[in-house]
Structure formats: C-alpha cells, structure tokens
Amino acid sequence: AQSVTQPDIHITVSEGASLELRCNYSYGATPYLFWYVQSPGQGLQLLLKYFSGDTLVQGIKGFEAEFKRSQSSFNLRKPSVHWSDAAEYFCAVGSYNNNDMRFGAGTRLTVKP
Amino acid sequence: ETGVTQTPRHLVMGMTNKKSLKCEQHLGHNAMYWYKQSAKKPLELMFVYNFKEQTENNSVPSRFSPECPNSSHLFLHLHTLQPEDSALYLCASSQVSRAEQYFGPGTRLTVT
Numbered sequence: 001a002q003s004v005t006q007p008d009i010h011i012t013v014s015e016g017a018s019l020e021l022r023c024n025y026s027y028g029a030t031p032y033l034f035w036y037v038q039s040p041g042q043g044l045q046l047l048l049k050y051f052s053g054d055t056l057v058q059g060i061k062g063f064e065a066e067f068k069r070s071q072s073s074f075n076l077r078k079p080s081v082h083w084s085d086a087a088e089y090f091c092a093v094g095s096y097n098n099n100d101m102r103f104g105a106g107t108r109l110t111v112k113p
Numbered sequence: 114e115t116g117v118t119q120t121p122r123h124l125v126m127g128m129t130n131k132k133s134l135k136c137e138q139h140l141g142h143n144a145m146y147w148y149k150q151s152a153k154k155p156l157e158l159m160f161v162y163n164f165k166e167q168t169e170n171n172s173v174p175s176r177f178s179p180e181c182p183n184s185s186h187l188f189l190h191l192h193t194l195q196p197e198d199s200a201l202y203l204c205a206s207s208q209v210s211r212a213e214q215y216f217g218p219g220t221r222l223t224v225t
Contacts, residue, residue, distance in 0.1 A: 032212040032213075034212075034213060036216075041218075041219075041221070042218050042219070043117070043119075043203055043216035043217050043218045043219050044203065044205075044216040045216070046213055046214075046215065049212075049213050051212070090156070094212040094213075095212065096210075096212065100158075101158065101212070101214065102155075103155050103156040104155065105153075105154070105155045106155075
C-alpha cells in the first residue's frame with residue numbers, strides 16, 4: 001500500500017532563510033506526488049505536482065520540489081522564506097485513478113522575524 | 114463563486130442532532146471526496162464519488178451518510194455523532210482522469 005512520511009513535525013526558520021521540507025513515499029509503481037499548503041482555518045491549496053518528466057518541478061509562491069526515485073523522496077524547497085509562508089505543509093502520493101491518495105501527517109512551518 | 118465551497122464553515126451539534134454539510138464545486142470536475150482532518154492525525158479519506166457513483170467508503174461509521182445528487186454537489190449527512198467526530202471536514206474535487214484534487218475551506222464540526 002502507498003504511504004507518505006514527513007519526518008519533521010515542526011520546523012522553524014528565519015525570514016529570508018532557505019527552506020527544505022522532507023517527504024518520503026512508498027509506492028509500488030511510478031507515483032503521482034503533490035505538495036499542499038494549509039493556512040489556519042483553511043482548506044488545502046495545491047502548491048505543485050509531479051507526474052512524470054523533469055524531476056524538478058516548479059510550483060506557486062516560489063516553491064519547487066525534486067523527485068528522487070532512488071531515495072523515494074520528494075522534498076519541497078524555497079530559497080527565501082517569507083513570513084506569509086508560515087502554515088502546515090502536506091506531501092501526498094496518488095495514482096492515476098486517484099481514489100487512493102495518501103497524505104503525510106504534515107509539517108508545521110514557523111517563520112521567525 | 115469559484116473553486117470549491119463548503120457550508121457551513123462552523124457547526125456545533127449535540128450528539129442527538131441531525132445536520133448536513135454541503136459542498137459545491139465550480140470547476141467542472143466529475144469526482145468528489147470527503148476527508149476528515151483531526152488534530153495530530155493524517156488526513157483520512159472518507160468517501161469518493163466518481164460521476165455521482167460512490168466508489169470508496171473507507172470503513173466510515175453509518176452515522177455519516179454521503180449523498181451526491183450531481184457532479185457539482187456533495188453532502189454529508191450527520192446523525193447521532195460522538196465527541197470524537199469533532200474535526201475539520203474537507204471536501205475536494207478532481208477530474209477522474211487527473212490525480213490532483215482541489216479542496217474547499219472545510220467545515221469545523223464540534224460535537225458536544
């Protein structure tokens with residue numbers, strides 16, 4: 001069965017610093033991978049997705065993620081964090097028929113001034 | 114309205130009440146989902162509808178009853194809930210042929 005692990009429950013970074021959020025997945029075939037962001041009291045917003053092709057994908061709000069098959073990872077990065085990036089981030093793995101999409105437990109990002 | 118909307122945004126109900134959550138998507142999608150988000154737990158998929166037909170029910174208790182009258186609307190009928198059912202209930206939609214899902218803002222449910 002597919003699964004997602006986000007090893008970091010909570011990360012604190014200073015505004016302007018770089019960010020990397022880790023995601024490891026388990027899936028038998030080529031996965032569809034996603035990163036979502038959730039602000040307090042809100043739903044999940046899709047940041048970026050990977051289906052195939054170029055392993056470095058660009059998303060909204062200046063985020064990018066890199067798919068590494070050998071490491072079963074799909075880490076999210078941003079070169080310079082803004083205070084508005086403080087939120088909960090979820091990695092997810094799915095399949096073509098999308099009925100079995102699995103989410104990680106989330107990483108809460110705090111941004112220090 | 115655009116995207117996925119959910120009403121109400123907040124709901125407080127007693128254990129003997131009956132209420133319904135509503136979700137509407139304005140994206141032209143043909144698949145809709147209900148998720149439960151509890152504190153300190155991963156997002157739990159509850160129900161999936163493809164082309165108005167339920168295709169997934171992840172062992173959800175019968176006190177939760179979904180309804181999908183058309184591809185744009187999804188309801189979750191609630192009755193005789195338990196305090197542990199208090200959570201954020203999220204609706205999502207997608208195209209059946211594409212994996213990415215789009216979420217509504219959620220309904221914060223408190224069962225007293």
